[in-house]
Amino acid sequence: MLLDVVIALAVGSFDAWVSLAARLTASGSIRPGPVLPPPLVIILFCSAGAVLLFRRRWPIRTFLIIWVLYLTPIAFPVLQPFMVLLVAMFTVSSTLGRRPAVWSLLATFVVFGIEIVNTAPVGVRANTWSWVIPTLVFDVVMVVLVWVAARLRYRFAHRIAGLERRREEEIRTAVRQERLAVSRDLHDIVSHSVSAMTLQAAGARAVMQQQPQRVRPALDAIEQTGIQAMSELQRLLQVLRSDADYVESTGAATRERLSRLPELIEQARRAGQRVELVVSGDPCDLDPSVEMTCYRVIQEALDNAGRHAGADVVVRVQLEWLPPRLRTSVVNGAGAARPGVRLSTGHGLIGLAERVQLVGGELETGPLPDGGFRITATLPVTRPSMDRTET
Template sequence: MRTSPRRQLISDSVLAVVMTAFSLLFALSVGPHTAVEWEGLTALPQRPADAFSLVLIVCCTLPLVFRRRWPFLILAATTVPVVVLNVLDYSAGLGDLAAMVLLYTVATQRGLALSVLAAVLVMAGYLAGALPGNQQLVWTDHAIIVVVTALVWVIGRTIRLRRAYLGELVDRADRLERAREADTRAARAEERSRIARELHDVVAHHVSVMTVQAAAARTMLEKDPQVARDALVSIEEMGRTAMAEMRSIVGVLRTDGPAERGPQPGMHDLPGLVDQMREAGLTTQLWLEGEVRQLPPGVDLAAYRLVQEALTNSLRHAGPAARAWVTVRHEPSELMVHVEDDGRGLVLKRENGGKGHGLVGIKERVALYGGVLRIGPRPGGGFEVRARFPLKDR
């Protein structure tokens, strides 16, 4: 988990203050004779700390407060006072340690080229300040400095690469999660659209037929009660059929158990559909051409729903004296469905605002199976719906 910038600034401020305090204490307490007491070495020509050197020591460590914001610039700026202190034989305190901290910061937060340049800058500052005045140092001492510098750089680069790798893994997981959510939303939208089409086809067809028959029953109630009674019986049967189909469709939405689903209607149910239209008052004729064969389930249902929606629109909009024709042609490579009427459905549809989901559902069904659809007025008057469904060779 990443640390907030405010907490990073606080921690860097504490680090800078602590290192500055210890650096000043080290410069004031450690002199040239201290090395003799510790190591038994010859006293080094080191000047005692004064105000000038203490200011330079502060300039070496206190800028660590901004080490995460401008690490390379801070490293370049602090290298100068370290070199000046070493050249003038002052104690640099913890200035060399601060340079290592800055090198580590550059290696972890900047690119390869800048981190290499930072390592070169650290070594150049060490050589410029240490070699001229420290003749007591041997080549092993210099080798240790080189090894420590390289080790700090390698650790910083390793941490940077690991962070980048983990960040890429997190980004990839986020992308996969977003893609999965998008696929889920698309699947849900497609399923909702399919259920909406099914519900519309069932409800619009049966309710339209029931409305026409109810109007006929109301008209004939006093003139011919028997005709009205037959119409009411037909309305009852149509209502039961509509409820059964709606129960089958809505059952798909249940999650507490398997839905009770009956077989979906298909082109073999067209004669019954045509009879329903005739009973509702729409003179309808059906022609079947070509060799009838078994259709793919999706095409079979889509073609049936197309005929159902087209006849329902003819019943609602074509007028009381209109006639409708349904032509189904089976060909080796395609299925052609043509529904037409001689009424004035286009005029009525414009008067009603042309609103509805039936034609949209037809277009979606035909497009889903790669078909070609034409909807519009007939040349001789009336309205027609023509669709061609491609069939794969079997």
């Protein structure tokens, strides 16, 4: 606001000074006509400068008011419009679209043309044209340069605004991806741990009367599962509280996630599931995100089998190393779930499909003819670039 006040005072005073100086130096060489008194000249141009204070809020209205004020050369031949009108035109051309900018340029040419005609020397024709032509060229070049600078500023401002919008959209997209990653991990941790503890508790209750010696191992397994879940949740909270990127942090923390696959299968066996692990092919290095996805596929499939098929059904986990792909399949036969153990969030397979798709893989799920269920994920060994995953 202070800058606008300084500009308004400066250009208004400059135009008033130019007009007064022109009247003193050009007396007797201009066409006859009424002469505006110096106080009125000062009031006129200072008023025009004061109107500039509203140019940012109402650029077109400000320009029109100043344009009308500067039409006074029609009656008073010594007025010299210069800076105030140019500032008003610059504001319109640098903040509005092409049509208002062009109209402001043409309107400015009209006022400058009137000013040239009214202030042209009278007398010899040759002397008149020798004054008019240089003045006309100077005014046209000056107005065009100001207008072009305003349009360049307009384009630059719009380009900056577009980049800012794109940056904000990228930030929002990154935040959404972070939230999705957090929600997937929260689902995997909580769902797997709660399902395992529920199955173990149900198994302990089933054998409590006939085989009480099997209750203690089940309770120990419940305790270990709870401790592991709390450790995972604490790690998750530490990442969220830090400034590090969540996806990169969790990816680095789970680089050896498949090495914990025997531990996951043993945990399922302690919960009462009959799990078989079959590995074929030559293992190779995996991208951390792909490795984590493979682990989560097996984890969710085991949870799904425990909830819906029960403990007496064989669950076959198979890893097929087929570079550049890794095929993971979990198959369980038909069975009956334990009473009161059908716990599901309803988002397990949906979230799993999103996770697999995110790393460029494919997920196939569906029932088998014998009543069982199959979950198969085909994953790339290396994660594809973002351009490929978005197409």
